[in-house]
Amino acid sequence: MFKGSIVALITPMNEDGGVDDDALARLIDFHVDAGTAAIVAVGTTGESATLDEDEHCAAIARTVELAAGRLPVIGGTGANSTTEAIRLTRCARDAGADAALLVTPYYNKPTQAGLIAHHRAIAEAVEIPQILYNVPGRTACDMKPETAAVLAETPNIIGIKEATGDLERVERLRTLCGAEFALYSGDDATGCEFMLRGGDGVISVTSNVAPRQMAAMCAAALAGDRELATALDSPLRGLHRTLFLESNPIPVKWAMYEMGLARRGIRLPLTWLAEEFHAPVRQAMKDAQAI
Numbered sequence: 001m002f003k004g005s006i007v008a009l010i011t012p013m014n015e016d017g018g019v020d021d022d023a024l025a026r027l028i029d030f031h032v033d034a035g036t037a038a039i040v041a042v043g044t045t046g047e048s049a050t051l052d053e054d055e056h057c058a059a060i061a062r063t064v065e066l067a068a069g070r071l072p073v074i075g076g077t078g079a080n081s082t083t084e085a086i087r088l089t090r091c092a093r094d095a096g097a098d099a100a101l102l103v104t105p106y107y108n109k110p111t112q113a114g115l116i117a118h119h120r121a122i123a124e125a126v127e128i129p130q131i132l133y134n135v136p137g138r139t140a141c142d143m144k145p146e147t148a149a150v151l152a153e154t155p156n157i158i159g160i161k162e163a164t165g166d167l168e169r170v171e172r173l174r175t176l177c178g179a180e181f182a183l184y185s186g187d188d189a190t191g192c193e194f195m196l197r198g199g200d201g202v203i204s205v206t207s208n209v210a211p212r213q214m215a216a217m218c219a220a221a222l223a224g225d226r227e228l229a230t231a232l233d234s235p236l237r238g239l240h241r242t243l244f245l246e247s248n249p250i251p252v253k254w255a256m257y258e259m260g261l262a263r264r265g266i267r268l269p270l271t272w273l274a275e276e277f278h279a280p281v282r283q284a285m286k287d288a289q290a291i
Contacts, residue, residue, distance in 0.1 A: 001158065001159065001180075001182045001200060002037055002038045002072055002074070002098075002099070002182065002200075002201060003037060003182075003200050003201050003218075003222060004037035004201045004215060004218040004219060004222060005035075005036055005037050005201065005202060005204055005207050005211065005214040005215040005217075005218040006036070006037050006038040006039070006040060006074070006184065006201055006202065006203045006204065006207075007031055007036050007038075007039055007040065007203075007204060007207040007208055007211060008040045008043050008044065008045035008046070008203050008204060008205055008207075008208070009027060009031075009039050009040060009041055009043075009045065009046055009063070009208065010027070010045055010046060010047075010208055010249050010252055010253055010256055010262065011024075011041075011042060011046040011047050011051065011059055012024050012027060012256070012261075012262040012263065012265065013047075013262075013263065013265025013266060013267065014263055014265045015263060015264055015265050016265070017265060017266075017267045017268075018265075019055065019058075019059060019062075020262065020263055020265060021062065023261065023262045023263060024059075024062060024063065024066060025066050026261055027208075027256075027261060027262070028063065028066045028067055028070075030211065030261060031071065031207075031211050032067075032070045032071055034211035034212040034215060035211070035212060035215040035216075036071060036207060036211045036214075036215060037071065037072075037201065037215070037218070038071055038072040038073070038074055038098070039063060039067065039071060039072070039073050039074065040074045040075075040076055040101055040203055041059060041060045041063035041064075041073055041074070041075055041076060041097075042056050042059045042060055042063075042075065042076045043076030043101055043103075043133075043203075044076070044103070044135070044138065044248060044249075045205055045208070045248055045249045045252060046059070046076060046249075047249060047266070047267060047270070048076050048078075050267040050268075050269075050270070053084070053087065053088065056088060056091070057088065057091035057092075057095070060073070060075040060076075060077075060091060060092050060095050060097055061091070061095035061096075063075075064095045064096045064097055072098040072099070073096075073097050073098055074097065074098060074099045074100065074101050074131065075088075075089070075091070075092030075095070075097040075099070075100050075101065076100075076101050076103075077089040077091070077092050077100040077101065077102055078101065078102040078103030078104070078105075078133060079103075079105070080105040080106045080107055080108050081105075082105075082118050082121050082122065085102060085105075085118070085122050086121070086122050086125045086126060088100075089102070089122055089125075089126040089128060089130070090125075090126050092128065093126055093127070093128040097128065098129070099128060099129040099130065099131055099158070100126070100128050100129070100130050100131070101130075101131045101133050101161060101203070102119065102122060102130055102131070102132060102133055103133040103135060103138075103139060104132070104133065104134055104135070104136075104139050104141045104142075104143050105118060105139070105141060106138065106139035106140065106141065107139070107140065109140055109141050110141060112143070112144055112146075112147045115141070115143055115147055115151075116147060116150055116151060119132060119151050119154070119157065120151070120154060123151075123154045123156050123157050124154075127156060128156065129156055129158045130156055130157050130158065131157075131158060131159045131160065131161055131182065131184070132148060132151060132157065132159070132160040132161065133160070133161040133163070133186065134148075134160060134161065134162050134163060134164065134186075135161075135163035135164075135186055136164060137163070137164075142164070143160075145169055145172045145173050145176050145177075146176065148160050148173060148176070148177055149173075149176035149177050152176075152177040152178065152181045158181065158182055159181055159182025159183060159184060159200070160173065160177075160181070160182070160183060160184065161184045161185075161186040161203050162183065162184065162185065162186060162187075162194075163185070163186025163187050164187070165187040165189065165190050167190055167193055167194060167197060170183060170194055170197040170198055170199055171197065171198065174198050182200045182201075183198065183199040183200050184199065184200060184201050184202060184203050185199055185201070185202040185203070186202075186203050188202065188204050188205055188206045188236075188239070188240040188243070189237070189240040189241065191204065191218075191233075191240075192217060192221050192229050192230060192233040195218060195221035195222055195229070196221050196224070196226055196229060200222070201218060201222070202214075202218060205243050205244075205248055205249070205252050206236055206239045206240055206243060206288075208252050208255070208256060209239055209243070209252065209255045209256070209259070209285060209288070209290045210236060210239060210285075210288045210289070210290045213232065213235070213236055213288055213289065213290070214236065216232050217229055217232035217233050217236065220232055221233075235287050235288050235289065236288050238280075238283065238284030238287045238288065239284045239285065239287075239288050239290070241284070242277070242280050242281045242283075242284040243255070243281070243284075245273075245277045245280065245281065246273060246274065246277060247270065249266075249270070250266065250270055250271065250272070250273050251273055251277065251281050253265075253266050253273075254272065254273035254277075254278070254281060255281055255285060255290075258281075258282065258285065258291065259285075259290065259291060
């Protein structure tokens, strides 16, 4: 099981939208040096929705290659088509990823029974540890804790990324799914409290920008040190907020460009961060001592 600060890594791009291999290597080194616990490659923050299937598989494989065993890689392999999700998950397995992260099918709004059938089909088809990903704000589909509990009985479904921001779900999921089922926050703003209530880590946008600070905060929260964890989280709160002033990953890609770690590249229909938001994001980066 992965614990602590897990970065939902951006997919760095050139201005023409092509994946920037040099920047990807820099970013991975940056996270190894900062003590990040694991990388999620080509998740929401990695612009999975704008990469075609070949690019998606190649980006996961290149991340695994560049990480070179220095930290685990979790491939983002969810799709709203079960057959496509199976293909992407096989790509992640074949590339040597340590696990796969599978978002609930978006747009087509499956029932809870449909979610169970979807995730069971992927788990049975591909022998790799799999993490469920519940983010109804993006998918229009909410996986209920009771549904996660049914899926937790599948041996290679090992955890869930819960991105509702509903802290009451932590205790409910833990009770229903058991002590060995990993619980990850997908909401930076409530991630510290999520861990203090029994979660195992946070799959984080903020840790792109402030990985060392996020790693320290997560370590304190996992140790149950509320005073230290909240003190370390306090200067990060500006990033937790401003990195969502426009749709993720728009602000975080601008921040990485501002830090000199990535070029000015993003794919339509996403656009570059509006100028009115530059100052608040920059100030949040300063407050977090990221620049």
